[in-house]
Amino acid sequence: MNNLKRVIVDYKKLTPEVLKLLVEKYPDGYGDNDIINFKNHKGESIEAVEVSTEDTKYLVKISSKLEYTMANFDDTEESGIPEPMDKLPDSEFSDSEEE
Known part of the structure; x- marks a missing residue:
């Protein structure tokens, strides 16, 4: 049985560790087959x-x-600080949600 905690998160709430995992898992970006569709x-x-983490x-x-x-991410990996998100256009999502 899978006992992992499940979290739905917007990019604004990503920790550097989760962002690094995303970049490692999808080094060339994600494709249609990687996308999960669901209703919140x-x-x-x-x-x-x-x-996933442990x-x-x-x-x-x-x-x-x-x-x-x-x-x-590669541009900011050395400093560990992502570019300020206030320079990007507004997102359609804003809050984390837990399942």
């Missing part, structure tokens, strides 16, 4: 990609900001 508790359709399975909501953040 509000009945809204959500698209996400999955990445104790948690994350479903990271897909947005243009996620793609931008992943693409620019």
Whole structure:
């Protein structure tokens, strides 16, 4: 039985560790086969990609900001600080959700 904690998260709430896992799992970006579609508790359709740690399975909501953040991760990896997100366009999602 799978006892992993399951978390739905927007890119704004990503920790550097989870972002690094995403970039490692999808080094060339994610494709259609990597996308999981589901409805959230509000009945809204959500698209996400999955990445797991030892104790948690994350479903990271897909947005243009996620793609931008992943693409620019290598530029910020040395400093460990992602580019400020206030320079990016507003997201359609804002809060983390737990399943």
